[in-house]
Amino acid sequence: METEKFAELVKKMRESSKKRNFEQAVELSVIIRGVDTKKPEGRISGEVFLPHVPGRPARVALFAEGELARAGREAGADSVISRDEIAKMGADRKLVKKFADDHDFTLAQADLMVLIGKSLGQVLGPRDKMPRPVPPTANIRGMIERLRKTVKFRAKDQQAVSVKIGVEGMDDQQLTENARAAFEAIKQKVDEKKGEVVKLIMKTTMGKPVKMV
CATH class of the missing domain: 3.30.190.20 (Ribosomal protein L1/L10, rRNA-binding domain)
Structure with missing residues (x-):
């Protein structure tokens, strides 16, 4: 057209x-x-x-630790959640719901995907907010900017x-x-x-x- x-x-x-x-x-x-x-x-x-x-740019959260977490913060991720924080969130369903409402897209370090599924999947899944894995060689800044x-x-x-x-x-x-x-x-x-x-x-x-x- x-x-x-x-x-x-x-x-x-x-x-x-x-x-x-x-x-x-x-x-x-x-x-x-x-x-x-x-x-x-x-x-x-x-x-x-x-x-x-x-x-309004889409709000993007990143589940990560170490170098990827640092790179995500520098790239402007709206939230960066560590492994320990994932477990804490999973114990509070209201907190997970608020997190889902506050973010449009989520990304995750590949080795955290199983933990996220177990701890947060029941809330994030139905809301289409489950994270997409970040490949080891990915340009995290580019991924975040595209999702915006x-x-x-x-x-x-x-x-x-x-x-x-x-x-x-x-x-x-x-x-x-x-x-x-x-x-x-x-x-x-x-x-x-x-x-x-x-x-x-x-x-x-x-x-x-x-x-x-």
């Missing part, structure tokens, strides 16, 4: 949205058909790396996949580029399920939805 069509959708969204006393989020919804999202095999989910940070611009999307039991692409304070070009990237990632998942995109809807938090067929 041409970039110009996304630019026009952003323009229409601006025109239909009234100014509020807070900065509104901008959401893109992809309406689909031909996929039974009520069935497990039809559920669509994934994540997309956006060209521009969609307002990454957003998740999911459609469980409805014929729409929605994702936040930014905030109204971003310029039109940034929103246009984020919208196109998000659409392409979602469409790829829809195509894998043999589904079809019907239309796109864009809106601000309190704004009127505008559509592109």
Whole structure:
């Protein structure tokens, strides 16, 4: 789909949205058909790396010790959790829930994955917050910076996949580029399920939805 069509959708969204006393989020919804999202095999989910940070950068936690922990702190990880802290967290379910709510993505030193699964998995797993392992030779700064611009999307039991692409304070070009990237990632998942995109809807938090067929 041409970039110009996304630019026009952003323009229409601006025109239909009234100014509020807070900065509104901008959401893109992809309406689909031909996929039974009520069935497990039809559920669509994934994540997309956006060209521009969609307002608030994603918060990233790192489970690590030693050199990797030091590198993670220097790279700006929002939280760095040691082996001992994992065990302490596991004894307090409320603390684990708060941790999950406070972070969008988690990374972990490979040899801590089993401990994390045993101690925190019951809470992190259902919330899709289980960490992805960090390879020994990985560029941890690059991994964290990439996740800052990454957003998740999911459609469980409805014929729409929605994702936040930014905030109204971003310029039109940034929103246009984020919208196109998000659409392409979602469409790829829809195509894998043999589904079809019907239309796109864009809106601000309190704004009127505008559509592109």
